[in-house]
Amino acid sequence: MLYGIIITFIILIAFLLVVVILLQPGQKEGLTGGLAAGMAGGAAMGARRTADLLSKTTTILATLFLVLSVLANFAIERGDQGQSTIQQQAVPGEVETDFNAPSQTQPAIPQQQQEEQPEDQNQD
Helix, strand or coil: CHHHHHHHHHHHHHHHHHHHHHHCCCCCCHHHHHHHHHCHHHCCCCHHHHHHHHHHHHHHHHHHHHHHHHHHHHHCCCCCCCCCHHHHHCCCCCCCCCCCCCCCCCCCCCCCCCCCCCHHHHCC
């Protein structure tokens, strides 16, 4: 329940971040120049104040996004933490393999047989 609420806020903040970032001025004044000029003839809020407001809003929204993302990680309900997902899906009663035991299959590369040399030739 708590996780769903946090995810809803994260989605809302992400959408607001996209809008606020797109409104910020680029190299050529961007949208804020047009917005500031259109509001009360440009007298109420100048282009510089609009840019400052959008910059502060971006910082606040980004901080909230980060904090809620970390909180969402702790809000996830974890049922069985004793085993991984692969271990939980394993067939119960399955025989465990002893990896130190010799293999029962034939090797892919045939083994070369070593010729035994008579002992009296080694004594020279």
